[in-house]
Amino acid sequence: MKWKQAFQDNKALKTYGGVLAALLALVILFSFLSPHFLNTNNIFTVLSQVSIIAIMAFGMTFVLMIGEIDLSVGSIAALSGLVLGLSLTWGLNGPLAILVTLIVGALAGLANGLISARLRIPTFIVTVATMGIFRGIGYATTDAKPVGVDDSFILLLGNKKLFDIIPVPVIIVAVLLVFSHILLSKTKFGRRAKMVGGNKTAAEYVGINTKSLQTKIFIISGVAAAISGILLTSRLYSAQPNTASGYELDAIAAAVLGGTSLSGGYGTVFGTFIGALIMGVINNGMNLIGLPYFYQQIVKGIIIIVAVYIDVRNKGRILGK
Numbered sequence: 001m002k003w004k005q006a007f008q009d010n011k012a013l014k015t016y017g018g019v020l021a022a023l024l025a026l027v028i029l030f031s032f033l034s035p036h037f038l039n040t041n042n043i044f045t046v047l048s049q050v051s052i053i054a055i056m057a058f059g060m061t062f063v064l065m066i067g068e069i070d071l072s073v074g075s076i077a078a079l080s081g082l083v084l085g086l087s088l089t090w091g092l093n094g095p096l097a098i099l100v101t102l103i104v105g106a107l108a109g110l111a112n113g114l115i116s117a118r119l120r121i122p123t124f125i126v127t128v129a130t131m132g133i134f135r136g137i138g139y140a141t142t143d144a145k146p147v148g149v150d151d152s153f154i155l156l157l158g159n160k161k162l163f164d165i166i167p168v169p170v171i172i173v174a175v176l177l178v179f180s181h182i183l184l185s186k187t188k189f190g191r192r193a194k195m196v197g198g199n200k201t202a203a204e205y206v207g208i209n210t211k212s213l214q215t216k217i218f219i220i221s222g223v224a225a226a227i228s229g230i231l232l233t234s235r236l237y238s239a240q241p242n243t244a245s246g247y248e249l250d251a252i253a254a255a256v257l258g259g260t261s262l263s264g265g266y267g268t269v270f271g272t273f274i275g276a277l278i279m280g281v282i283n284n285g286m287n288l289i290g291l292p293y294f295y296q297q298i299v300k301g302i303i304i305i306v307a308v309y310i311d312v313r314n315k316g317r318i319l320g321k
Helices: 004-009 009-035 040-065 073-089 094-118 123-142 152-158 168-187 188-198 199-204 210-236 249-255 269-288 291-318
Strands: none
Touching: 009 168, 009 249, 040 188, 040 210, 040 269, 073 094, 073 123, 073 210, 073 249, 073 269, 094 123, 094 210, 123 152, 152 168, 152 199, 168 188, 168 199, 168 210, 168 269, 168 291, 188 199, 199 210, 199 249, 249 269, 269 291
16 A cells, blocks of 8 residues: 555654554554543653653663663652752752753763763663662752752753743753764764674774773763753742662653663664653643542553663564564
8 A cells, every 4th residue: 555655765754653653552542541632731840750761762772772781860860950959059059050060960861871881880870870879969068958940041041931831941952862873873872882882802903992982981871961960940830869769660661652772773863752652641631630649650660661672672673573
């Protein structure tokens, strides 16, 4: 059939068709279950909420691309938010406090990258450890107390709407989406990341410094988590030491739902963004229909299992298994 051939020939549809169909099905489902779902304000609310996970998931996409994992991003986001709040209380202005916060995120990512790459410790172990370390530093620094934020520049990042319609976080995530796509798909850096994820030994044979690349990618992940922490702090009007707990799983789920392979070598940030939208629609839809929180956790757990199963199945198909 002509439409089927057109689908097979269209690269974008072939890449994103399945995940877009899943997103559309969820939108239709929740629009029937709740009359408030397709409300304009609710749609922009979903986009604004999704932006925090999406940005974190962009960084996770780079990490998964090389066949590694970063379970510390939620803790980095929380720590970054606390650094932002404390920087403001110490008298720094908004932009300078943001700069300090991004540096802290980069240093956290650098620590993950150096420990795992130089000491050859699996990133799963390293980031499980630093997940506790970064979270503990946040609790110890503030004595487990929140830090209020009242800087107008910081607060507009998470709460202001451009032209009273488009939330600023949506604009930020759009800019980072384009930047991440170019970096991953159009540069030598991105091509090397895919090569390392596809076959690390072969990448080393052709002269790629895999340790340096891994370290740089974890820095990207740390900075992305810090940006998410800044937006989350802005939305909450305060920095909370226990915030962003479990966000690392949402980020991984968004990336894998969007087609990023857990074993490395393949992934796109556009797919990750669609995956984040799926997670956001599910969260928002479940809240609108009044599904209790513990049932929501069950649903999200099932989604992660399904996402991993799809990844394993796709890998098996590629390998002819």
